[in-house]
Amino acid sequence: MSLLKDSNSTLLFPNLFPDQFKTHHGTVYVYFEAATVILTLVLLGQLLEAKAHGKTNSAIKELLKLSPSNAIRIRDGKESTVNIDEIIKGDLLRIKPGEKIPVDGSIIEGEAVIDESMITGEPVPVEKTKGDQVRSGTINGNRTFLMLAEKVGSETLLAQIIEMVNNASRSKAPIQKLADRISGYFVPIVVLISVLTFVLWAIYGPDPALVYALVNAIAVLIIACPCALGLATPMSVMVGVGKGAQLGILFKNAEALEKMNAIDTLVIDKTGTLTEGKPSVEKVVSTTGELNEAEILQRIVSLNKNSEHPLAEATIRYGIVQKVSASPVTDFESVTGKGVTARMAGEQLSLGNKKLMEKIGAAISPEVENSVNLEQKKGKTVSYLAIGKQVAGFIVISDQIKPSSSSAIKSLQKEGLEVIMFTGDNEYTAKAVSESLKLNGFKAQMLPEDKFSEIRKLQEAGRKVAMAGDGINDAPALSQADIGIAMGTGTDVAIQSSALTLINGDLGGIWKAKALSRKVMSNIRGNLFFALGYNILGIPIAAGALYPVFGILLSPMLAALAMSLSSVSVILNSLRLKK
Known part of the structure; x- marks a missing residue:
């Protein structure tokens, strides 16, 4: 844009410019084509960035698609197709083969095989019979059944998942503070480098020195892009949170996503967490x-x-x-x-x-x-x-131990986590479960306040503690832990007290959450490296550092292209998390 203004000035007021800016015919150099190319490249970069950015929140878009628009309601023995916004608690609904379940409720007649993979991340369909819970957005198999609507609108699990994913995507991870501090110093430093570039070229540059000084100073301003630095963290967080939702892992905020990577101790409740919770x-x-x-x-x-x-x-x-x-x-x-x-x-x-x-x-x-x-x-x-x-x-x-508990605990221990069980049950029962699962330790006959104080002791000893539970009595401990992990099959109080929710209540989700957190943090560091490394390399080249040795100068047009591609590269790197 500054080149365009300079071009207009040279066209209208050529006598204002020093002789170094004039050709041998006495006319002043204009940069209309350079300004046009620069603007085109910048707009192209923004277009590519917008398209790539759109892919980062694809998980939310896919979740929104899960909810059907209509459902079959039965009233006074008559069936009618209604919009899901018209469904109220207590309505009787008929779900046909292949249809999406419109709201949360329970089966009151018939049986079904439900595909819950879009919510729990588990690919195996689940058999449901009379009295079992069904969730909005899941897909019915090849049978017809009647269900009672129990949670509608914003109360459904799907609606809560979408809200949690949206909130988490917009939140800031603690590592974002580092990027913000760097950005705060970045702009004034770049302006200073641009001014120094102009001064040094004007004093020591070859003829026409002022022309070289102006072009190189503008190239520094164009190539120095804080956008890539600003996108480094939020893009990774957005993709990571969306990927977690697809796996049945709901992070309440970006801080939980980052903290999960540092966890070294996992405290777990017994009933409903290690066991089926169906005694x-x-x-x-x-x-x-x-x-x-x-x-x-x-x-x-x-x-x-x-x-x-x-x-x-x-x-x-x-x-x-x-x-x-x-x-x-x-x-x-x-x-x-x-x-x-x-x-x-x-x-x-x-x-x-x-x-x-x-x-x-x-x-x-x-x-x-x-x-x-x-x-x-x-x-x-x-x-x-x-x-x-x-x-x-x-x-x-x-209460049978969940089939997945043993393998999940082994995987977590291989990750370096120490797994300890806190339970209100007696010493003998706790010991039998601990030995069966080969836990690192256990404490029995624990009251809610005991779990709370024991977790605080672990934290005071320098441990980073995650607590997994599903009951009301787990809520204080879940709040005290560095990361509270609620089983999605548990109580609303436990879920509200937690930073992380496992929708299907499977401990294997903790291992997935730990792995996802590690990959997201690695991705963020990669983005920051790309953004900073790009500027560290690009700014000296734009300032003319290669000219004394190689005689190479960076055109402002190429600087504009490099600036645009830097932001796109950060987003494309973030999108790798989807795989």
């Missing part, structure tokens, strides 16, 4: 002659009717199978990390672990404790039932 009752035992197993189970079911814990859900399901119905209770209280208490028909009932029994003053006989210990050594969870201050029985619950 089942194995047996109910009465420890007194006053009540039989059915009566013990009836009290346990009545207590657990008001609890959200996965173990409580298991007892309720078992009660349905055994045709045991719950009775109403009063004064229900959930004692975090210990169990629950309530009153039923004049009885004070307490259901929970040994710590709860100690709290209420209920003595456990040596015979009962030995029987419980035998079950716990097999990796099973046992809850005591006390009536008043007398232990009346216990229930044995098993």
